[in-house]
Amino acid sequence: MTVAARPTSATRLPGLAVVLVLASAIVMAALVLLPLVVVFADAFAKGLGKYLAAITEPDAVSAMKLTLLVSGIAVPLNAVFGVAAAWCIAKFEFRGKGALLTLIDLPFSMSPVVSGLVWVLLFGAQGWFGTWLIDHDVKIIFATTGLVLATILVTFPFVARELIPLMQDQGTDEEAAALTLGAGGFTTFFRITLPNIRWALMYGVLLCNARAMGEFGAVSVVSGHIRGLTTTLPLHVEVLYNDYDFVGAFAAASLLASLGLVTLVLKTGLEWRHAGELAANRRH
């Protein structure tokens, strides 16, 4: 039936396809392109001088530095955690594997605000370990440590989720072959496992980094919004916006948007060059 029906639907499809493509192009332009244009338009609304001033004023610079610091710590750690988790799940059989997989996905399904709040509940002044931390003069909430913890939690799944399907697909034969040829565990990991996942790992790190730098919700809860101290770039945007400093807010936002564009270009490049090694996972 379907085979017989195909020629008629095929002749009718182009017209319909054009309509659909146009419709989605318009929606995309309205929802994605327009806001992007607005960000840059408003950032440069009062001229290049004001823009440069906005992104070089001390609070903006410290927000950028903090953002780089936080993601500079969170992303490498999550790359290591992600590889370790994916390696366990893809190459070994053990009890509780399903539970571990669910746990890895948890940050995806949970509101980032909750991911921030848990740290406040644990380490805040009224939290479980609050008094102990105050007694020992350790500051986690309203400090860089808290920002890093919140970011790690929110961005944990990116690398692991990217690697698991690929590593499961690759199986364990190559590792087993390396062992029979006399290689030890470390050699096998660094010379066989890691090179086989390098592009997928880069892809995961890229997405993880984009999210880490752009994270707002979780970071907002643990930050305390101390200007020049605990405001990351997304928080800085909010602070300025609430102050009716629109040029400043959009200038900072344009930096985040540029980061997004760079990520997109790199991601597309990776997908184009190494499609085969990423094909196992196309959900992002």
Next chain:
Amino acid sequence: MNLQPTDDTDAEARATSPLSLEISGVSKSFGRFPALNDVSLQARDKEFLALLGPSGSGKTTLLRVLAGLERPDAGEVRFDGEDFLSIPVRRRKVGMVFQHYALFRHMTVAQNIAFGLTVRPRRERPSKSETADRVADLLSLVQLEDLGSRFPAQLSGGQRQRVALARALAIEPRMLLLDEPFGALDAQVRRELRRWLRDLHDRAGVTTVFVTHDQEEALDLADRVAILKDGELRQLGAPNEVYENPADPFVYDFLGPTCRLPGRVEGDRLTVADWETRAPKDAPQGRVELFFRPDEVTFAPADGAGLAAQVKAVAARGPNVRIECLIEGRLFELEAHGPTAPGGVAPGLSLRIRPMRPKVYAARSDA
């Protein structure tokens, strides 16, 4: 099988050479699934041993136990008298060729082959030029001289298999393990590589164990064949030995096309339908099943001796004639070779069939 005298003395030499591999009482289960159950067998030095069985028979598990990739729940494996199970995989020096070759996809052919040399501890590691020489030797051994700088994805199945073999041989293995070495190849390449592999084994002089589900391959290649089913060793012997004297109905059936009929043995007489004949030696008494190969039969006229058969269809297939006939209400496809084919056989004709080498096993409901 091979009539050349030199090969015969080789085979004799192997038959009397010392045991190198001794597997005793090896068992292994995965969860509640028993993959190997109390398997014991031995291989002699430089022997070419086939592990033959259907899928799920435990043959690959046994191979992985030998490689050290699986740990048996019970039993012992000794190699040259050494307790093999206490040696970790990386120190066993077994060359393993995996079913799908498991070539390192991000390395060139030459890098693949050199891998086993480059991961050696620094003191034992050959120099760069020694490694390169060794790789070149191995490439020429497997006839891939010009392909050293290719990546595995750029090779055909047969070439990949030879790279895998060269990589395994590079570490000068004490034993070579091959998991379905021809499994992923098409029939033509398969047959070519089979002879080549046998020659290579004879030249390399390494004890080799290979896993296959293809009885023809096992019988053609191996010095001895171990037939496994459901994790148990059913028979171990030289190819002609197991083919001519299968230990049980399963082995008989697995080794080639089979015709079977119920019968009875009383004293030294075997009765199948209206045919009575002398029972084969060692035949069990009482209810039995008669087994014979469809191409090992002689034909007699309807008034002669043998099993009454009614011809249903006749088809000439090259030098052979396929005769479909009804015996005891069951349809059999018999095969006659040109010279032995009876003349004038046509559908509807009645004749008699006499199996040339019938085998008789006690009737079992589950066989």
